[in-house]
Amino acid sequence: MKIIFEGAAQTVTGSRHLIEVNGHKILLDCGLFQGKRDQSYIKNQNFEFDPASLDAVILSHAHIDHNGNLPNLVKNGYHGPIYATPPTVTLGEIMLQDSAHIQEQDALYVNKKRAKRGLPAVEPLYTLKDALEAIDRYYPVKYEEAFSPVPGVTVRFFNAGHILGSAAIRIDVDENGQHKSLWFSGDIGRKDLPLLPEPVFPSDVDYLLMECTYGDENHDSVDMAYEKFKAIVVKTVQRGGKIIIPAFAVGRTQEIVYFLNMLISEGAIAPLSVYVDSPLAVAASKIFRGYPEYFDEETFDFIRKEKHPALDFTGLRYVSSVEESKALNDKKGPLVIISASGMAEAGRILHHLKNNIEDQNNTVLICGWQAPNTLGRRLVDRDPIVRIFGEEYDLRAEVVTINGLSAHAGQDYLLQYAAAVKGRVKKIFLVHGEEEAATIFQAKLNEAGIGPVEYPTYQQEVEI
Numbered sequence: 001m002k003i004i005f006e007g008a009a010q011t012v013t014g015s016r017h018l019i020e021v022n023g024h025k026i027l028l029d030c031g032l033f034q035g036k037r038d039q040s041y042i043k044n045q046n047f048e049f050d051p052a053s054l055d056a057v058i059l060s061h062a063h064i065d066h067n068g069n070l071p072n073l074v075k076n077g078y079h080g081p082i083y084a085t086p087p088t089v090t091l092g093e094i095m096l097q098d099s100a101h102i103q104e105q106d107a108l109y110v111n112k113k114r115a116k117r118g119l120p121a122v123e124p125l126y127t128l129k130d131a132l133e134a135i136d137r138y139y140p141v142k143y144e145e146a147f148s149p150v151p152g153v154t155v156r157f158f159n160a161g162h163i164l165g166s167a168a169i170r171i172d173v174d175e176n177g178q179h180k181s182l183w184f185s186g187d188i189g190r191k192d193l194p195l196l197p198e199p200v201f202p203s204d205v206d207y208l209l210m211e212c213t214y215g216d217e218n219h220d221s222v223d224m225a226y227e228k229f230k231a232i233v234v235k236t237v238q239r240g241g242k243i244i245i246p247a248f249a250v251g252r253t254q255e256i257v258y259f260l261n262m263l264i265s266e267g268a269i270a271p272l273s274v275y276v277d278s279p280l281a282v283a284a285s286k287i288f289r290g291y292p293e294y295f296d297e298e299t300f301d302f303i304r305k306e307k308h309p310a311l312d313f314t315g316l317r318y319v320s321s322v323e324e325s326k327a328l329n330d331k332k333g334p335l336v337i338i339s340a341s342g343m344a345e346a347g348r349i350l351h352h353l354k355n356n357i358e359d360q361n362n363t364v365l366i367c368g369w370q371a372p373n374t375l376g377r378r379l380v381d382r383d384p385i386v387r388i389f390g391e392e393y394d395l396r397a398e399v400v401t402i403n404g405l406s407a408h409a410g411q412d413y414l415l416q417y418a419a420a421v422k423g424r425v426k427k428i429f430l431v432h433g434e435e436e437a438a439t440i441f442q443a444k445l446n447e448a449g450i451g452p453v454e455y456p457t458y459q460q461e462v463e464i
Contacts, residue, residue: 008431360398
């Protein structure tokens with residue numbers, strides 16, 4: 001059995017791990033790499049393996065850095081099934097279409113600028129047609145339901161507590177008369193966030209392939225994050241500004257809206273307009289109602305009564321049309337605009353940022369980890385001048401980061417996760433983490449006697 005680390009190796013985005021077993025090939029995740037635009041385009045466009053040689057694809061969840069490059073995979077020859085939990089399949093259908101639309105629209109916008117400068121046009125990374133062909137390959141499987149993607153291999157999904165339908169993937173292999181087991185964590189959620197149940201920990205496995213995004217730090221508690229969130233919103237509202245929030249349409253958006261409703265309900269702020277400007281978020285929120293069994297008890301009760309605060313309160317408006325989105329530019333604060341993408345790399349959030357970051361009364365609120373070389377990271381680093389759609393803008397708006405709302409586990413919880421296989425696991429492979437985070441976390445694992453541990457490089461091959 002061999003693992004080849006084709007993505008999210010010594011970096012966070014572009015999750016992709018190739019398993020070779022019993023003469024067959026299985027790909028775990030097929031995400032988009034996010035970083036410098038030219039570098040990302042080339043890296044996402046090309047595969048280091050032949051997609052037609054794959055027998056199966058298995059997804060941990062529907063975030064674009066884990067499933068967003070499926071259209072290219074199918075376009076380049078993959079014809080097999082794409083296994084995922086039912087919510088991941090349903091979310092994946094809308095997310096891939098949304099991603100394709102963004103790819104096409106951004107290329108169109110950029111090409112208008114390039115044409116004025118006499119530069120050649122660029123092609124979108126993939127199109128809606130490519131996305132629809134990938135969607136046809138989806139195959140839903142429920143949590144803990146065994147399936148066999150190739151002979152001698154049994155797979156089960158377990159709740160990862162990260163977003164709706166997110167899963168850790170357990171793989172049991174019978175090969176050459178030997179039995180081996182591998183647990184791929186996907187993105188590990190947190191035990192104290194609203195909406196979702198706690199993640200299921202690994203048990204009784206030989207090898208653990210786990211994320212370490214926040215291996216170097218712990219998060220503020222959700223209560224502390226909420227208090228910080230409150231202070232930021234109150235301050236911006238008092239100065240009549242707009243709060244611009246780049247957020248993942250699935251998961252993060254619903255949590256932020258939940259908190260905004262709490263602020264209004266408590267009387268911390270007067271009722272104000274909250275715009276969720278993302279067709280994807282509109283569709284995702286409808287999907288949430290269709291999977292009540294995937295939420296915790298409190299959320300299930302809210303959904304049953306159709307009073308879920310993340311989906312329905314006075315002042316909350318879901319924006320779908322381009323015309324409505326453009327009209328937000330003419331509205332005066334105070335108001336809140338939540339828009340995808342979470343790392344401010346594509347979509348309507350780019351237009352809202354370019355129209356609002358030069359006003360010192362406004363606030364840009366960053367609620368999660370930002371990959372290097374993304375616009376989100378440049379905002380977090382408070383670069384005085386940022387480029388959006390090839391044009392320069394002065395960053396005058398206040399930029400605030402709240403990591404306590406992250407849907408990723410912090411260091412302490414990651415340690416608890418790994419400790420669940422202490423004394424049993426033969427090796428832990430750390431992925432989905434930058435070098436500093438992985439190095440610090442590896443030291444913590446060693447101190448706790450958990451391991452051995454390896455931090456594989458891009459395209460490294462490991463026999464297990």
